[in-house]
Amino acid sequence: MKILIKNGHVIDPANGIDEITDIFIDNGEISEVGVDPDLNGVEMEVIDASGKIVAPGLVDMHVHLREPGQEYKEDIETGTRAAVYGGVTSVACMPNTSPVCDNEAVVTYIKSRAAEVGYANVYPIGAVSKGQEGKYLAEIGEMAFAGAVAVSDDGHPVENSGLMRRAIEYSEMFDVVVISHCEDMALGEGDMNEGAVATELGLRGISRAAEEVMVARDAIVAEAIGGRVHIAHISTKGSVDIIRRAKARGVRITCETCPHYFALTEDACRGYNTNAKMNPPLRTAEDVEAIKEGLKDGTIDCIVTDHAPHHPDEKECEFGLAKNGIIGLETSLGLGIKCLVKTGVLTMSQLIEKMSLNPSRILGISKGTLSAKHAADIVIFDPDKPWTVDISKLHSKGKNSPYDGFELYGKPEYVIVGGEIVINQGELMK
Numbered sequence: 001m002k003i004l005i006k007n008g009h010v011i012d013p014a015n016g017i018d019e020i021t022d023i024f025i026d027n028g029e030i031s032e033v034g035v036d037p038d039l040n041g042v043e044m045e046v047i048d049a050s051g052k053i054v055a056p057g058l059v060d061m062h063v064h065l066r067e068p069g070q071e072y073k074e075d076i077e078t079g080t081r082a083a084v085y086g087g088v089t090s091v092a093c094m095p096n097t098s099p100v101c102d103n104e105a106v107v108t109y110i111k112s113r114a115a116e117v118g119y120a121n122v123y124p125i126g127a128v129s130k131g132q133e134g135k136y137l138a139e140i141g142e143m144a145f146a147g148a149v150a151v152s153d154d155g156h157p158v159e160n161s162g163l164m165r166r167a168i169e170y171s172e173m174f175d176v177v178v179i180s181h182c183e184d185m186a187l188g189e190g191d192m193n194e195g196a197v198a199t200e201l202g203l204r205g206i207s208r209a210a211e212e213v214m215v216a217r218d219a220i221v222a223e224a225i226g227g228r229v230h231i232a233h234i235s236t237k238g239s240v241d242i243i244r245r246a247k248a249r250g251v252r253i254t255c256e257t258c259p260h261y262f263a264l265t266e267d268a269c270r271g272y273n274t275n276a277k278m279n280p281p282l283r284t285a286e287d288v289e290a291i292k293e294g295l296k297d298g299t300i301d302c303i304v305t306d307h308a309p310h311h312p313d314e315k316e317c318e319f320g321l322a323k324n325g326i327i328g329l330e331t332s333l334g335l336g337i338k339c340l341v342k343t344g345v346l347t348m349s350q351l352i353e354k355m356s357l358n359p360s361r362i363l364g365i366s367k368g369t370l371s372a373k374h375a376a377d378i379v380i381f382d383p384d385k386p387w388t389v390d391i392s393k394l395h396s397k398g399k400n401s402p403y404d405g406f407e408l409y410g411k412p413e414y415v416i417v418g419g420e421i422v423i424n425q426g427e428l429m430k
């Protein structure tokens, strides 16, 4: 299939492109970016992208697809369907499935299942430790050869510093990155951010120190051995400070945050709203400002969703009993535009860089670019066109989103994966 995307505002941070031009797609790949008069007479699909942004498809490196084992929450088909509706053409999925993705067989299963039913590209992340129990290293080499792009015990911290050190050293040999869920469990037990709101609501508070202690540890371990570590979902001012200083010293550390850490504060927990319960918890306005500052100055490399679908029974209960996490694949771009681009924190090009190019580079996958000969993964949206979130109309199995009724911008109108139009005028093609 040949596709011509005409007159769009093309943003491709990998190649420094930020201008009105055309993109020609042939045989699943980007053929060229630029206006080509020789295309007259060639039979092809034409998309008029006037007034819209044309960017590399988003790459979300922190997603829970729940398959195998928890298909009542989400599966690879529904999770990737939600992804493409959100403009996300590649996801990296966390290994806290059942069984845990800690061996070659589960990595291979996820990849083959995704090839069968997936709407987006799926990159499995293997576990750091067997069963994510934090005791013995998982078969990192085998998983890397089977296609795992990173390792993580996400959902749990790697509490043993020696194990973390060996994971970083060992992963380096296979060129996969360790993604660290930073939480000191002894400091982390609770329901929401520690502070006045938790006290007022009578809920158990989680100290910022629970996150920061582990961010500092990982920075120190990585520095000591010259290894590379990526910090998952940072939420506090202190974490931003620690990573900023580590980067300045030349430590090979990267990090991500999620839209909820710049779009919401702990106040969202009022009314015992379980859709505001997550781990790490929503923080204060001061932390939100620091997260924005970290995004602006490059301390924070990526924006990921930590898409964590749950069954209604796991959220429609007492706050203390509710599961952590929210869905996010269909709202991340809109929140990025609303909270970061419209407010001048990031340019559109910087937003695309953090949602597409940087995660691709960290994972070492050839995505997040519109370079010629690369698979044509593209999102097209109008950043000035408002839309209102209606949870009941989202496509994930999970409906646990705190954004019902939010007015966002830039709902994807066309999404192309591997040269195939998957979303056409906002609707799924197949």
Ligand SMILES: [Zn+2]
Pocket (backbone or CB within 6 Å): 154, 155, 156, 181, 232, 233, 279
């Ligand atoms: Zn986590």
